[in-house]
Every structure is written in C-alpha cells, then in structure tokens.
Amino acid sequence: MEIKVYEGYDLEELIQKAKEELGDDIKILHYETVEEKKFFFFKGRKKYKLFVETVDDEELTEPVVKFEELLEKVEELIDRKIKTSLPKIAQNIASPENLPPHISLENGAGTAVFNEFTGDALHLLNQLVGKDVLPEVAKKLVKEGCGLDIDTNKWDLNTLTEKEALIKGIKRYIKFTGAFDKEDGKLKIFAFIGPTGVGKTTNLFKIASQLVIDKKKKVAVISTDTFKVGASHQARTYANILNIPFYSISESKKLRNTVEELKNFDFILIDTVGRSHYDYWRLGEIKEILSGLEEEINHVLTISCNYKNDDAFEVVHKYQTFFTIHSLFFTKIDETLKPGLLLNLPVETRLSVSYISTGQRVPEDLKVLTPEVTASYLLG
Template sequence: MEIKIYEGYDLEDIIQKAKKELGDDIKILHYEVNKERKWFFFGSKKKYKLFVELPEIEEPVVQFDDILDKIEDIIDKKIQQSIPSVQTPKTPDHIKRSELVESESFSEFTGEALDLINRLLDLDVLPEVAKKIVKEGCGLDIDTNKWDLNTLTSKDALKKGVEKYIKFTGPFDEGKEGLKIITFIGPTGVGKTTNLFKIASHFVINKKMKVAVISTDTFKVGATQQARIYANILNIPFYSASESKKLKSTVSELEGYDFILIDTVGRSHYDYWRIGEIKEILGELTDSMEIVLTISCNFKNEDSFEVVNRYSTFFNIDSILFTKIDETSKPGLLLNLPVETKIPVSYISTGQRVPEDIKVLKPQSIVTYLIGD
C-alpha cells in the first residue's frame, strides 16, 4: 500500500486537491492537526496533514496464448508471401470441356489429336498440360495446317509426351550405394505408413535387404502401434523418435543397414507450425535423406498444388508417391502435378494390400492409368 500526504491550512481544500489528483473515490486513512506558533504574536494557526491511500494500478494480465496467436498469424503471413507458388491453370467455369476443345485454345489441333485432348480433359487433365503432352506425339497435317497425331495409336502419342515432360526416379534401390535414408511426408490420410511398409516388404522379402523403420509420429492415436505390428511381421527393427537428437542417435546405430525408412506424422498443408515441427525433428539429417511427398490421386488439382507449395517451403522434395489410384475415376493429377511442378515421380499405390499393391511408376503405366491398356 502506498500513501500520499497532503498539507494545508484548510482541510476541505486539501481534500478537494486530493480528489482532483486521484479521483473522487479517494480513500482517506486519517488526518493530523498541528498548531503552528506565530513568532511575533501570541497564538497559533492550525495546519492539517491528510494521509490518502494511493489507488492500486492494475497491471494488464499478459495472455501468452493471445500473444502467441498473434505471432503465429504474423509468421504465417510472412511465410505465405515467400512460398514459391506453382499456379494451377484453371478452366473457365462457364466453358464446358466439349466447348473448350472446339474453342480457339485448341484451334491448332485436329483429328485424333483433338480427340485425345478431349479424353484427357474428361480425366481432369489441365488444358495447358493436355496441349503440351499431346503435341509431342503430333505432326503437322498438310491439308489442314494443324497438328494431328503422327503415331500408330493415341497411347503411343501420349507416351511420347509423358517421356518428354515427366521425370521418373525408378525403384528406390536402383543404383544404391551404402545406406539410404528415405523419409515419407504428406497430409493426413494419404497412406504414408501403409505404403512405407509396402516398400519395406518388397526390399525385405524380394530383395533380402536389411531395412529398419523409424516413426516420428507420436501424435496420432495407434499410429506407432500399427507401424510396430507391420515391423514385427517383417521381423525388422522399429524405433520411435519424437525429437532430433533421438532420431540422429538412432540413425547412427543403423549404419550397417541398406535402408532406413522414416515415417512422419500427417499434417495439414495449411498448418505451417506443425510442418515446421516435422522439419525440426528431422534436423540436420534432412540433407542426407531422400524426401518423398505422398499425395492421393483423389485430391482436387487445386489442393494437390497447394500441398506441393506448402511442403516445398520446408523440404526439397525428391519425388512424389501417388496413392489411392483405385479410388478415383479421373486421375488427371498423374500428369498435372509432375508436368507443372517438374518434381520426379516414384511409386503408385494401387490398393490396400501389403506388399502387393504398389508399383514403380513408368511412362507406360501412367498411360495405362489414364486411357487403359
């Protein structure tokens, strides 16, 4: 408690002065009356001393959660501005696909080339991607002075375009020397864990390789248990590491292995902080590992490009692994994403069975998924 003292010869004046300075609700503790003697005359004068309690100043309560939220918003905006965005070409909403094929956008094509473009558009292949891919299998028709297929079949034409514009990694063990670390990242629900163990099963059962699995997913209920069951079936070591130091020490103990496959927690591509946590756990090992982005074929084009944009902010993506091809009737994403982002493709998941339902992606397999055998 702090006290302020007022002095004067009129008590009421002193009280009014205190109220003026401290407000009307002042708390008077007490007052004293002293008599001052006069030097040249007999008698004395009353002098008052007023003791007033100073009001307590309420310090603002610091809400740390609110402060953190504001900081996160600021950082999110900064990150958003720095994302190297891959824009998704869009088809105008008011133009139907059949009208689009006949529009000026495709006026340079004719005959079977135009038919193939139409088929690709129906599979949600982006217009600019369809034009680019099909044109590789075309020659100039003398009669119409337009592009038409110069291959025996539309599949051959499509394959030429795929080989031209899409890069393929081949199997992960191709050309491997020494220990290879592969980390699987991607949004929730795309099947990272299941497909990681499909690949692990292939290496263990068919290639007789030494494989270890490390999971950094300590958030999802049952995730570690599911992975441990898979590992027990394959009789391979399984570890859990939720921070960088633990992950680094675990990897150092596995130097004699052929492969270390790292499973990460699924995070929304809009959640920068959580994706950043994955990067932090991987730590300095990030530079010595191969990063595989797992994306579901049933994603919309806009969503898939956004996933690449967001994850690319934190990781150098080495390849894309497509999942759930069996759950979509319009797999245009198989062309759109690798053509526009120029990121190589590696594997494709064709179902739920472990280890059967996964294949190495090749030009011919993309053609087959798009327009059949």
C-alpha cells in the same frame, strides 16, 4: 469383265473419270484409302484407290446403280467412318457434366483451347481433359506425338496409337526415379511426408516389404508419429511381421543417434505424422525432428489421386517451403475416375515421380511409375 484401278486424291473426281472413260454403266467394287509416306514432320496426304468393274453388253439389260445414288452411298460410308473413329467433340464440350472443374463454358475455354489440333490428336486431348488433365498440360504432352497435317495445317498424331503419342509426351516432360533400390553401396534414407489420410504408413511398409522380401535388403523403420493414437502400434505390427527393427522417435538428436547405429543397414524408412499443409507450426515441428539428417534424407511427398487440382498444387507448394522433395508418391488411384494429377503435378512442378498405390493390400498393391504405367491409368 474387266477391273480397272483409278488413283488420286479426290474420290468424286475418280468416279467421274471412270464414268467418262468407261461410260455410265460401270460397277464400283470398292475403294481404299492409303496414307502417303511422311515428309520430315509433315503428315502424308490421304490417297484413294477406286476399283471399277466394266459391264459387258450382255449385262446392260440388268439394272445398274445411278451415279448420284452411288455417290450418296460413298459419302455415307465416309461419314460413317469418320463418326466411328472420332468422338463427337463439339457435343462433349457443350455438355457441362463432361467438363472438368477448371474449364468454363462461359469463357469459351472448352472450344478454343485446342483449335490448332485435328483428328486423333483432338480426340486424345478431349480424353485427357475429361480425366481432369489441365488443358495446357494436355497440349504440351500430346504435341510431342504429332506431325503437321498438310490438308488442315493443324497438328495430328503421327503415331500408330493414342497411347504411344501420350507416352512420347510423358517421356519428354516427366522424370521417373524408378524403384527405390541400393546402387552405390551407401545407406539410403527416405522420409514419407504428406497430409493426414493419404496413406503414408501403409505405403511405407509396402516399400519395406518389397525391399525385404524381393530385394533381400536390410531395412529399418523409424516413426516420428507419436501424436496419432494407434499409429505407432500399427507400424510396429507391420515391422514385426517383416521381422525388421522399428523405432519410435520424437527428437532430432535421438533420431541422429539411431541412424548412426543403423549405418550398416541398406535402407531406413521414416514415417512422419500427417499434417495439414496450412499448419505451418506442425510442419515446422516435423522439419525440426528431421533437421539433423536434412542432407541425407530423400523426402517423398505422398499425394492422394482423389485430390482436386488446386488442392494438390497447394499441398506441394506448402510442403516445398519446408522440405526438398525427392519424388511424388501417388496414392488411392483406385478411388478416382479422373487421375489427371498423375500428369498435372509432375509436369507443372517438374518434380520426379516414384510409385503409385493401387489399393490397401500390403505389399501387392504397389507399382513403380513408368511412362507406360502412367499412360495406362489415363487412357485405360
């Protein structure tokens, strides 16, 4: 018995070559696929290794596999490998329930938008669109982790995993503030703004808890929400638990004076009343109250992850007409299966991101956003 190895780029040609050299009575042990080294950004070609066992004369009386039957089995193995590694993309696209609301089957967007990608890159794009990531955003991010596949002349991933590819794109296109922390020795003021019901008060006190308990910082909280029944009482209760100063203020001058009294503190966190982004009059009132500290305040816009894309972009646009946004603070990630906003908003608006709220518990359910954390929420 002798084992011979044949190498080349076409599996069928290798089998035929083995048959010509050793005769029809050969036994295929197995085959391997090897990807050659990349050349710059070009993806290496796939090379096959075929392991063949020659048959002795004594063994010729035993039944042997027909070449046609063997080729069919090899083709079945290849097909099975492809099906297990790649999703049925065409089937997914053709199914309306798998399409996010911004893609329509009528205009062909679901099939034509990714025609320059192939393989694992196409799989990753399909996953992101399924999580409500806008197609153009998905393309921009995924392409950062791609190289040009020579065989197809299309873009495919050049990273070991899909998550690594997505992280590369996120690092390229999204800015992260990191944790709110004191670095330069100056007083830091953060005002939490946003629509009603997104969780501003709860998440403000998650930040306060981390700063007080973990960082040992001097923190004070000011609430300008004197409209909602019970809002001030809830905030004061949190402040009492943390044993930090709490103030309820509705006038710009008084706010300025209070901040002056707290100049020796490390952080001042300001809770504002929730207002519809279409209520210009009420947004103007919030701006008026904060106007005395406009250059000192970092405005943190809180956005719920269960918003639709169009609604979230409208919120950002309207609030930006009144405030200079320091960062986006995402809430209620636990209430959605399609958190595409984590990518869509920062990529399209170019605003930095800071934190994400993962539940209602104070202070546990809070994470600092990083490229790795963001990718995990999109890919699981």
